[in-house]
Amino acid sequence: MTAATAGPFVHPALFYRGEQEYLDGTVPFVRAGLEAGEPVAVAVPAQKLGVVQEALGDAAAEVTFVDMTQAGRNPGRIIPKVLRVFADARPDTRVRIIGEPVWPGRSEAEYPACVQHEALINSAFEGREATILCPYDAEGLDERALTDAYATHPVVISGGREQKSPSYAPERVVELYNEPLNPSEAAQEYVFGADELPTARYFVVEQAARFGLSGIRLEDLALVAAELTTNSVVHGGGTGTVRVWAEDGQVVCEVRDEGCMKDPLAGRQPSPPAQLGGRGLLLVNYLMDLVRVHTGPEGTAVRCYVDC
Structure with missing residues (x-):
């Protein structure tokens, strides 16, 4: 992945279809970080943690693993409690993180907060020495989620090919999902x-x-x-x-x-x-x-x- 060395902060989205594409996109990313001496964290849904750990073998012992369905249940706490806590503890070196905040099964109420989170990562980590790779299940998520991923990530990887996003606009996404909240009539x-x-x-x-x-x-x-x-x-x-x-x-x-x-x-x-x-x-x-x-x-x- 060339994006990992493209600048101080790199934030690619990884579109995957099936378990093998997931492993092909994540495991080499982890191994490259370890070989470069970069601390690595993997924060993904619980069912994905096991397959990544198994694929890494003994190298898994060098990686920090986080169940995103627990730590990131509320998207508003992912930046401070998952991403920044890992990066801030290692201020003198580049860090590498896999973070999957959008997965099939997220509710309609949760989704706007997820997209705003993905957009805000870019300003939260601006100038930081970090690479955060965000996997997206291209089979399980709807087209809206994939379209929004192009808007929140400057780089998108799909089918093993990396490209700059033609619609990257994180500030616009934050405003787009600043949606009016209508209270329940039963409130x-x-x-x-x-x-x-x-x-x-x-x-x-x-x-x-x-x-x-x-x-x-x-x-x-x-x-x-x-x-x-x-x-x-x-x-x-x-x-x-x-x-x-x-x-x-x-x-x-x-x-x-x-x-x-x-x-x-x-x-x-x-x-x-x-x-x-x-x-x-x-x-x-x-x-x-x-x-x-x-x-x-x-x-x-x-x-x-x-x-x-």
């Missing part, structure tokens, strides 16, 4: 200001418990609700609306306010240890199973999904 809502923050949190906990959420997951949602409602008061015009409803076996909590989120990478970058505050959205991404955001001049909605 219960509460309007809050600074004086109602404790009540807003209690409202979320009460509603979520009624929908079957309990234990540590209920505690996680309570913490997320506290972070988001506080952000609305501090950064979103002093007031906001929180809504809660149940949907397809999940509890959904959404907070809306009049603020506008200027940085598309907000909540997707690890914070420097010395930084005071500013970790609220990052925490939200770490704790929730999915986070969707819509922001613009009319305000911002942050929607969180958590499995019951």
Whole structure:
């Protein structure tokens, strides 16, 4: 693969058809990194981890393996908790990562967040010494996913051939999938200001418990609700609306306010240890199973999904 040495940051998409093409595209990529002395990580769905490990043989012991269906269930945490945590721990050398965030079976709610993630990798790693190869199942994914991969990756590999993408436009993709989020008609809502923050949190906990959420997951949602409602008061015009409803076996909590989120990478970058505050959205991404955001001049909605 020539893309691996084309610049400081290289971000190719790999279109594969069947297991053999998957191995032909990933295993040589891993071996080339190891031979070059580059730390290598493979973050792919669980069923793919085993076949890559088996194909690598003894060399698998030199590779970091991550189950993307767990670590990357929420696409918003892949950059900070999977990619950056690996790269930042090795600041003095080029790193090589296989990351597969889009796989057959991703829900319609998850997909826009996946595409925005793929687009935002390019700015998150701009100037970094890293190669991130993103496999796409060309048989199992629909045409939309493959078309979007051309827009989020400057280089595409298909049928063993590498080419520059003719439609690479990551900033346009981020905006395209900044979709309005229409709340459920069944949602219960509460309007809050600074004086109602404790009540807003209690409202979320009460509603979520009624929908079957309990234990540590209920505690996680309570913490997320506290972070988001506080952000609305501090950064979103002093007031906001929180809504809660149940949907397809999940509890959904959404907070809306009049603020506008200027940085598309907000909540997707690890914070420097010395930084005071500013970790609220990052925490939200770490704790929730999915986070969707819509922001613009009319305000911002942050929607969180958590499995019951």
